[in-house]
Amino acid sequence: MENSKITIIPNGPAMIQGNCEVTLPNGEVVVKEGRTTLCRCGLSANKPFCDGKHKGEFKVD
Numbered sequence: 001m002e003n004s005k006i007t008i009i010p011n012g013p014a015m016i017q018g019n020c021e022v023t024l025p026n027g028e029v030v031v032k033e034g035r036t037t038l039c040r041c042g043l044s045a046n047k048p049f050c051d052g053k054h055k056g057e058f059k060v061d
């Protein structure tokens, strides 16, 4: 697997650029290709992935 780049978006998600595998709390492994965003604010309805709900007044930094 190639190296991935992780960027913390101010007041937003952690963005992973590059292929990765995400292991969910139930043990399921989700293979993601390209770009993946992980929620840092806790508001996403699709955790651990960002669904854009961080936008607005909520600050995570």
Ligand code: FES
Pocket: 012, 013, 014, 038, 039, 040, 041, 042, 043, 044, 049, 050, 051, 052, 053, 054, 055
């Ligand atoms: S960081 Fe985007 S919904 Fe939480």
